[in-house]
Amino acid sequence: xxxxxxxxxxxxxxxxxxxxxxxxxxxxxxxxxxxxxxxxxxxxxxxxxxxxxxxxxxxxxxxxxxxxxxxxxxxxxxxxxxxxxxxxxxxxxxxxxxxxxxxxxxxxxxxxxxxxxxxxxxxxxxxxxxxxxxxxxxxxxxxxxxxxxxxxxxxxxxxxxxxxxxxxxxxxxxxxxxxxxxxxxxxxxxxxxxxxxxxxxxxxxxxxxxxxxxxxxxxxxxxxxxxxxxxxxxxxxxxxxxxxxxxxxxxxxxxxxxxxxxxxxxxxxxxxxxxxxxxxxxxxxxxxxxxxxxxxxxxxxxxxxxxxxxxxxxxxxxxxxxxxxxxxxxxxxxxxxxxxxxxxxxxxxxxxxxxxxxxxxxxxxxxxxxxxxxxxxxxxxxxxxxxxxxxxxxxxxxxxxxxxxxxxxxxxxxxxxxxxxxxxxxxxxxxxxxxxxxxxxxxxxxxxxxxxxxxxxxxxxxxxxxxxxxxxxxxxxxxxxxxxxxxxxxxxxxxxxxxxxxxxxxxxxxxxxxxxxxxxxxxxxxxxxxxxxxxxxxxxxxxxxxxxxxxxxxxxxxxxxxxxxxxxxxxxx
Numbered sequence: 001x002x003x004x005x006x007x008x009x010x011x012x013x014x015x016x017x018x019x020x021x022x023x024x025x026x027x028x029x030x031x032x033x034x035x036x037x038x039x040x041x042x043x044x045x046x047x048x049x050x051x052x053x054x055x056x057x058x059x060x061x062x063x064x065x066x067x068x069x070x071x072x073x074x075x076x077x078x079x080x081x082x083x084x085x086x087x088x089x090x091x092x093x094x095x096x097x098x099x100x101x102x103x104x105x106x107x108x109x110x111x112x113x114x115x116x117x118x119x120x121x122x123x124x125x126x127x128x129x130x131x132x133x134x135x136x137x138x139x140x141x142x143x144x145x146x147x148x149x150x151x152x153x154x155x156x157x158x159x160x161x162x163x164x165x166x167x168x169x170x171x172x173x174x175x176x177x178x179x180x181x182x183x184x185x186x187x188x189x190x191x192x193x194x195x196x197x198x199x200x201x202x203x204x205x206x207x208x209x210x211x212x213x214x215x216x217x218x219x220x221x222x223x224x225x226x227x228x229x230x231x232x233x234x235x236x237x238x239x240x241x242x243x244x245x246x247x248x249x250x251x252x253x254x255x256x257x258x259x260x261x262x263x264x265x266x267x268x269x270x271x272x273x274x275x276x277x278x279x280x281x282x283x284x285x286x287x288x289x290x291x292x293x294x295x296x297x298x299x300x301x302x303x304x305x306x307x308x309x310x311x312x313x314x315x316x317x318x319x320x321x322x323x324x325x326x327x328x329x330x331x332x333x334x335x336x337x338x339x340x341x342x343x344x345x346x347x348x349x350x351x352x353x354x355x356x357x358x359x360x361x362x363x364x365x366x367x368x369x370x371x372x373x374x375x376x377x378x379x380x381x382x383x384x385x386x387x388x389x390x391x392x393x394x395x396x397x398x399x400x401x402x403x404x405x406x407x408x409x410x411x412x413x414x415x416x417x418x419x420x421x422x423x424x425x426x427x428x429x430x431x432x433x434x435x436x437x438x439x440x441x442x443x444x445x446x447x448x449x450x451x452x453x454x455x456x457x458x459x460x461x462x463x464x465x466x467x468x469x470x471x472x473x474x475x476x477x478x479x480x481x482x483x484x485x486x487x488x489x490x491x492x493x494x495x496x497x498x499x500x501x502x503x504x505x506x507x508x509x510x511x512x513x514x515x516x517x518x519x520x521x522x523x524x525x526x527x528x529x530x531x532x533x534x535x536x537x538x539x540x541x542x543x544x545x546x547x548x549x550x551x552x553x554x555x556x557x558x559x560x561x562x563x564x565x566x567x568x569x570x571x572x573x
Contacts, residue, residue, distance in 0.1 A: 004101035004108070005105065007108065008104070008105035009108035011109060012113060016044070016112065020045075022044075023040050023041075029231075038123070042120055042123025045116045045119050045123075046123060046125050046126065047076065048080070049113075049132055049136065051072065051076045051077045052072075052080060053138070054127050054131045054135040055070040055425075057126060061428075067431075071422070071423065072243075072424070073239040073240050073242075081143055084109060085143055085146075088151075099159050102159055106144060110137060113137075181399075185312075185313065185403045186406035186410055189403060190407040190409075190411040192308045192311070192312045193309040194305075194414045197301065198245055198249065198418075200252060200300075200301040200304060201252065201301075202242075202245040204252060205247075205284070209283075212284045216280040218278075219283050223277075223278050223280075233279075240281060243422040247423075247435060249441070250436030252267070253301070253444040254444050255444050256436065257423065258433045258436070258437075260276055260433065261433045262274060263276075265286055267296075268290065268295075270286045273285065302452065303448075303452055305448065305453075306448060307456060309404060309407050310456030313400060313403040314464065317399055397461065397462075400458060401457060404454045404456075404457040407453065408446050408453050409450075411445055411446060412442045415441055415442050415446075417438070423436055
């Protein structure tokens with residue numbers, strides 16, 4: 001407990017200390033630094049809270065009205081997220097029971113965060129109390145939850161409180177099926193789609209800045225006249241580049257973003273935005289007017305995201321090239337039977353073993369001979385791309401479509417969260433609205449990836465299965481020919497031990513029962529013992545049922561029984 005608490009406090013202190021060192025270096029490099037050191041320290045604490053999503057408020061303005069600052073630099077947020085992630089992984093690796101140490105880790109982190117809130121409140125750029133109270137714990141819990149899921153897998157649910165675990169156990173079977181089998185594959189597909197959107201947004205931002213490089217340089221020179229100030233502005237631009245990429249993603253998806261109050265920028269039309277500060281990133285905004293022909297090429301951004309989602313959703317639902325299709329099918333059928341038996345109340349058995357047992361019981365009741373059931377594992381082996389602990393492969397087209405649909409929903413949720421963090425207020429008045437609308441951006445991302453990802457997943461899966469069927473047809477025919485040749489070969493029968501014949505086994509001529517001789521016990525198939533052709537033929541007709549598929553020749557027990565029944569006739573002759 002104590003080590004985990006210290007680890008959480010140390011993770012928060014390291015992030016706070018790194019920002020403090022950076023702010024102090026910039027304060028020292030400025031040509032005319034203030035005499036007091038406390039404003040720089042207050043600013044560093046406020047920036048650390050801003051990196052967690054909290055809002056800041058500037059009290060000293062020219063108009064006297066407090067000006068909010070609610071835009072979180074996404075690159076700045078990477079530092080505390082990485083430190084807390086490392087501390088959580090260390091705690092999971094060293095603690096015997098991670099549930100208690102995880103709470104201690106969170107308590108240590110929030111203790112330092114509370115101290116930072118109290119210290120930053122004394123500065124001119126202080127935190128908004130309600131925002132800091134909600135955003136900092138939410139960000140810490142989110143990072144810990146993602147780390148636990150990636151480290152422990154489905155066992156991470158044991159870290160939840162008892163009430164939450166009881167609530168999850170009472171969920172419908174379809175919901176548990178989705179979280180247990182579909183969620184890991186859907187998360188990977190959604191991650192690929194989100195990264196594709198961000199990469200396309202970064203490329204679009206770089207292209208826009210390259211086309212307006214002259215205007216960006218002029219804005220930089222107007223904003224700062226010395227090299228120290230220009231370096232500070234450039235550093236701030238670098239920290240805000242991920243925000244600009246998210247804005248470009250919203251622009252490519254269709255909803256667009258706001259550049260000041262009343263300045264809507266979208267691919268189809270761009271309204272005249274108000275006068276904005278001279279900032280290099282704002283110099284690359286599109287000019288007012290309707291969309292042109294090159295603007296329609298932005299539709300490739302969501303199409304690329306849907307294609308990557310379809311690719312990653314198809315991988316766990318399709319066997320790899322070279323994998324045995326028969327084993328995949330048997331394993332998937334066993335998994336489907338296990339799921340059906342688990343869903344049915346009062347089912348006595350699950351999987352292929354339960355089905356085989358039910359068939360054998362029914363045949364016994366009818367008095368028909370049954371073949372011994374081939375034992376198969378009730379738990380199917382996982383697919384090659386399934387994470388550890390996955391209950392089975394997702395082989396049906398419904399599973400593939402479900403993975404793609406769930407991945408599209410998760411992609412929309414992640415895009416909405418990024419859009420909400422990347423935008424906000426930069427001041428009051430005209431600067432009160434900046435960035436995309438989070439719910440419109442998330443809805444557009446989910447809709448685009450759903451429309452393009454689900455059909456793409458089904459088409460890609462069908463194409464891969466068709467290609468594997470053509471590649472494996474020759475191998476399948478060769479296997480069938482080899483099996484037929486093996487069945488046609490005579491099987492060697494080992495000698496059986498002599499055993500006594502029961503009195504009921506005497507022949508029709510009333511010969512007394514006698515013990516079977518070794519030579520009679522070693523009689524082979526039909527033709528080796530005189531007068532045994534009708535008996536062997538009858539037994540071959542009985543063996544032509546389901547039991548014949550399990551063996552390629554007569555067994556030792558059947559040959560011995562035939563020899564035992566025909567032994568009295570041989571003695572009589």
